[in-house]
Amino acid sequence: xxxxxxxxxxxxxxxxxxxxxxxxxxxxSLSPLQFxxxxxxxxARRLMLSEGKTASSxxxxxxxxxxxxxxxxxxRLFGRTPVRDTKEARGRTLAAx
Numbered sequence: 001x002x003x004x005x006x007x008x009x010x011x012x013x014x015x016x017x018x019x020x021x022x023x024x025x026x027x028x029s030l031s032p033l034q035f036x037x038x039x040x041x042x043x044a045r046r047l048m049l050s051e052g053k054t055a056s057s058x059x060x061x062x063x064x065x066x067x068x069x070x071x072x073x074x075x076r077l078f079g080r081t082p083v084r085d086t087k088e089a090r091g092r093t094l095a096a097x
Contacts, residue, residue, distance in 0.1 A: 006032045041077050044070070048086045055082035 009032060010020035024032050044058040053061065059070035059082075074082045 004032075004036065037073065038077060040064070041070075041074055044074070044082070045078065045085070048082060049089055055086075058082070 006020065007017050010017045013020055013023075015023065021031065024030075024035070028035055030038065040062040044055075044062045044064075047053040047058040047061055048055065055071065055074075056067045059067050064070040071081055074085070078085050080088070
């Protein structure tokens with residue numbers, strides 16, 4: 001679960017690194033690294049909700065070495081801590097059932 005180097009992605013796309021950055025941002029509104037980070041956080045959330053993993057085990061599973069860094073970045077993306085988010089999401093699921 002390590003980020004792919006942008007240089008490698010650019011080479012696969014047959015572009016220079018700067019051109020790849022420009023095209024990628026034009027399509028996604030994110031840099032390639034921001035996009036990869038977002039995918040990792042979404043996958044961690046899925047692991048916590050569907051597989052019952054703890055925040056720390058999900059963080060390590062998607063490649064974070066620091067749980068505190070994971071928690072900060074998770075909060076920026078989802079607006080709450082991993083524990084609070086998963087509790088609220090599970091509560092919504094149970095209420096809908």
